[in-house]
Amino acid sequence: MLDDRDRPSDGREDLEAALVLHYSRLVRIAYLALPPEGDRHGRVLAAHAIVQRTLPGSGGRLDPRRRRLGEAYGDSYAILRTAVIRAALRGNRRLRVLHTPYVWGLRLFPLGGGSEEMQMDAALRAMNTTARIAYVLLALEDLNAEQTKAVLKRAGAGGIPGAMSAARRLLAEQPAEVLGSSEFDPCTLRTRPTDLARRRRRTRAVLGGGAAAVAVALAAVIGFGGSGPGFADALGGAADAGGSGGSGGSGGSGGSIGSGSVAGAANAASQTPIRVAADAWRTSARIDFGVWPARGADGASGTLVGQALEAWTAPHADVLRLGPGASDAPPVLPVHVLYNGRLDGASVALLYDTTRLARYTVPDHPGAADPVRLDVVRADDSDVTSAGAVVLRSTPAGDRWLVAPWVNTVAVRDLRAPDALARPSVFPDGVTPTVPRPAVSTCGVWPVLQMQSSPQIAEHHTFLLADLTEGGGVTGTHLTYTPPPKTGPAQSPREGTGPDALVAEARVVCGLGPLQGRDVKQINTWSFAQQTLPANQGLATWVCLRADDWTGAGTSTGVFLPPAVRVPAAVTGTETGGKSCTRFDQNVVAQTRWRGPDGRTYLLVAGSRHVVKLGVADASGAVHAPAPAPDHTAATPMPDAAAASSSAVGVLDTGETLRAFHP
Incomplete structure (x- = not known):
C-alpha cells in the first residue's frame, strides 16, 4: 500500500510531481495490464509510453469531462493510475497510435525471476485485460473489492x-508478493544487442538507397517521435532496435534512419517465425527438421510462439533445461515453428533454429511435477530417422x-516381446496417442515407435525410435542393428526391425537404463x-552396444548373450x-567367465572380424603366447580366481594388439 502519495490541489504541477514520485509503480501497473501478445521488449516500451503520456500536453488525455482534476477522483496518484488503466483497457486500438520511446541497437528485458514468476506470468496471460487489472489492484495496490470495482468503473x-471473480x-x-518481483519490473532492465550483422546489412541497404542516417549504435534514446511504431508493431518485432522504434519522427529526441519504414519492415520479416508448407519435404533434397510444417490447432496464433521466443531469448535458470x-545462446532468427497448440492440459510450442529444438510447455496448472519449462536440445545433423518424431x-x-x-x-x-506384432496407431495432425514409457526399473515392457516412411523417401523403409529421456526429453533414439560377420566385406548397420534384430534387442534392452x-x-x-x-552348450552371441549422443560422444558396451x-x-x-564399435574403429575384443555344466570355469574370449589371434594376460600383465x-x-x-584376474588380448591382422573392454 502506497502511503506517501501526493494530495492534489488543482493543477498540473501536482500530477507531474506524482508521476515522477510513483513512476516505476505506474509503469509496473501498465506492464502487467497490457495485452499479452508479443515480446517483453515491446511491452516494456509500451508501458513507459502509456505512463509518460498520461498528462495533458504530453500526447495523452485524462478524462476531458473533468474540470477540476483533484475533485474528480481524489489524490493525484489515483488520477494517474486510472488514466494508465484506461489506456491499457483500450488495447491495440489505442496503442497503435501511441508512439513508444525510441530504442536503437538494444533489446530490453526485465531481469527475470524464477518458476513462481513464470507461473504467474502464464496465469496473467490466460486472463482478459479487465481481470488482469483487477488482480493487480487487489494484489499489488492492496485495494479492497469495492475500491477495485470503483477504479475499474471509472x-x-x-x-x-x-473479472473480479x-x-x-x-x-x-x-x-x-510475486508481482513485486523483478520479472514484472519494466524499469530495472537488462539489455542485449540486436543481430549486429543483420543491422549492418540493413543499414547498408538504406544508405545505398540514398537515405540519410544518423550514426547511433548500441544506444537507447528515450523520446517520442511523430511516426514511431505502435505497441502492436513493437510486439510483432518491428520495434527491435537497430531499425526499430520509429521511422524518422521530427519530434523525437533520438536520431532515426530516414527510411526507417523499410528498415522496420526488414527487421519484422527477420523476426517473423517461418512456417513451412505441408509438402515442402516432397521436393527437398535434405530431409530433416527444416522441412517440417507448422502443426497444431493454434498454428495461426503467434501469442504462444512469442512467449516461447521470449523464454528462449532471455531464459530463466529454473525454467530452462x-x-x-x-x-544456451538466443535462437538463430528466424526460427521455424513446428508445433503450436494445446495438448494434455498444457500449451506447447515447438521451435527449430537449424541447430536446436526448443519445446516450450505452459501447463494449465503449473506445479513441481509439471512446471513451466523450456527444453532446448541439439538437432544438428538430423536426418530422415533422427528427425522422424519428437516428444511433444x-x-x-x-x-x-x-x-x-x-x-x-x-x-x-514392445521390444521385450520380439514375436508380438506391432500395434498400429493413428496420428491425426501428426500427434500420436499416449505411448507408455519404458518400465526401466523392472524391464517388463519397453514400448518404442515403429514408423514407415513414405515411398517417396525410401521403399519399405521402417525404423524404430525409443524414448530414453526420463520423461523430459525431446528427441527420440534411433535403434539400428548390425548382424554377425560373414565372409566378405563387413556388414553395415541397418534398421532394427528384422526378426534377428528384434531378438537381439529384446535381450540387450534391459541394459539401456543407464x-x-x-x-x-x-x-x-x-x-x-x-x-x-x-560341451556342446549351444551358440552364444557377442554384442557391442554403441550409443552415440547428439554431441558426437558415445559409449561402447560389450554384452554376452548365452x-x-x-x-x-x-x-x-x-x-x-x-x-570403438563405430565405422571409425571396427576392432573390438571382449571376455567373460562362463561355467560349464560340469562345473568347470572357462574364460571366453571373442574378437571382431580382423582379430586373428587371441591370448590371455595374467594379473601381472604378462601375455601368454596368443x-x-x-x-x-x-x-x-x-580356475575361477585366475579367470577373474585375467585380461583378454587380441592380435589384429595388421599385427597390432588390442585389449578387452574392462567391466
Whole structure:
C-alpha cells in the first residue's frame, strides 16, 4: 500500500510531481495490464509510453469531462493510475497510435525471476485485460473489492463481475508478493544487442538507397517521435532496435534512419517465425527438421510462439533445461515453428533454429511435477530417422509424439516381446496417442515407435525410435542393428526391425537404463561374433552396444548373450568416450567367465572380424603366447580366481594388439 502519495490541489504541477514520485509503480501497473501478445521488449516500451503520456500536453488525455482534476477522483496518484488503466483497457486500438520511446541497437528485458514468476506470468496471460487489472489492484495496490470495482468503473471497464471473480481465484492460488518481483519490473532492465550483422546489412541497404542516417549504435534514446511504431508493431518485432522504434519522427529526441519504414519492415520479416508448407519435404533434397510444417490447432496464433521466443531469448535458470551439448545462446532468427497448440492440459510450442529444438510447455496448472519449462536440445545433423518424431508432451501416463510429415504409418512395439506384432496407431495432425514409457526399473515392457516412411523417401523403409529421456526429453533414439560377420566385406548397420534384430534387442534392452538422460541420438546393436560353447552348450552371441549422443560422444558396451533366451545377458565391459564399435574403429575384443555344466570355469574370449589371434594376460600383465583364432573366439578353462584376474588380448591382422573392454 502506497502511503506517501501526493494530495492534489488543482493543477498540473501536482500530477507531474506524482508521476515522477510513483513512476516505476505506474509503469509496473501498465506492464502487467497490457495485452499479452508479443515480446517483453515491446511491452516494456509500451508501458513507459502509456505512463509518460498520461498528462495533458504530453500526447495523452485524462478524462476531458473533468474540470477540476483533484475533485474528480481524489489524490493525484489515483488520477494517474486510472488514466494508465484506461489506456491499457483500450488495447491495440489505442496503442497503435501511441508512439513508444525510441530504442536503437538494444533489446530490453526485465531481469527475470524464477518458476513462481513464470507461473504467474502464464496465469496473467490466460486472463482478459479487465481481470488482469483487477488482480493487480487487489494484489499489488492492496485495494479492497469495492475500491477495485470503483477504479475499474471509472476507467470504463466492462465485465467487472466476471473479472473480479477471476482475480479473486488467482489471488487465492498465487502469492500477491510475486508481482513485486523483478520479472514484472519494466524499469530495472537488462539489455542485449540486436543481430549486429543483420543491422549492418540493413543499414547498408538504406544508405545505398540514398537515405540519410544518423550514426547511433548500441544506444537507447528515450523520446517520442511523430511516426514511431505502435505497441502492436513493437510486439510483432518491428520495434527491435537497430531499425526499430520509429521511422524518422521530427519530434523525437533520438536520431532515426530516414527510411526507417523499410528498415522496420526488414527487421519484422527477420523476426517473423517461418512456417513451412505441408509438402515442402516432397521436393527437398535434405530431409530433416527444416522441412517440417507448422502443426497444431493454434498454428495461426503467434501469442504462444512469442512467449516461447521470449523464454528462449532471455531464459530463466529454473525454467530452462538444456540437453547435453546444447547452447544456451538466443535462437538463430528466424526460427521455424513446428508445433503450436494445446495438448494434455498444457500449451506447447515447438521451435527449430537449424541447430536446436526448443519445446516450450505452459501447463494449465503449473506445479513441481509439471512446471513451466523450456527444453532446448541439439538437432544438428538430423536426418530422415533422427528427425522422424519428437516428444511433444510427457505426463505420468506416457509420451505424445509429433511425427515427421514423411511418415506414412505409426505403430507401437514392445521390444521385450520380439514375436508380438506391432500395434498400429493413428496420428491425426501428426500427434500420436499416449505411448507408455519404458518400465526401466523392472524391464517388463519397453514400448518404442515403429514408423514407415513414405515411398517417396525410401521403399519399405521402417525404423524404430525409443524414448530414453526420463520423461523430459525431446528427441527420440534411433535403434539400428548390425548382424554377425560373414565372409566378405563387413556388414553395415541397418534398421532394427528384422526378426534377428528384434531378438537381439529384446535381450540387450534391459541394459539401456543407464543411458537415460544422456540425449542419445542412436544405439546400434552390433553382433560382432558368435561362439560355440564348450560341451556342446549351444551358440552364444557377442554384442557391442554403441550409443552415440547428439554431441558426437558415445559409449561402447560389450554384452554376452548365452544361447538360452531366458538366461540374462552379461555385460562384459564398457568404454566411455572412445569410438570403438563405430565405422571409425571396427576392432573390438571382449571376455567373460562362463561355467560349464560340469562345473568347470572357462574364460571366453571373442574378437571382431580382423582379430586373428587371441591370448590371455595374467594379473601381472604378462601375455601368454596368443593362439590363432580362425573363428575369432577362444575358450580357456582355468580356475575361477585366475579367470577373474585375467585380461583378454587380441592380435589384429595388421599385427597390432588390442585389449578387452574392462567391466
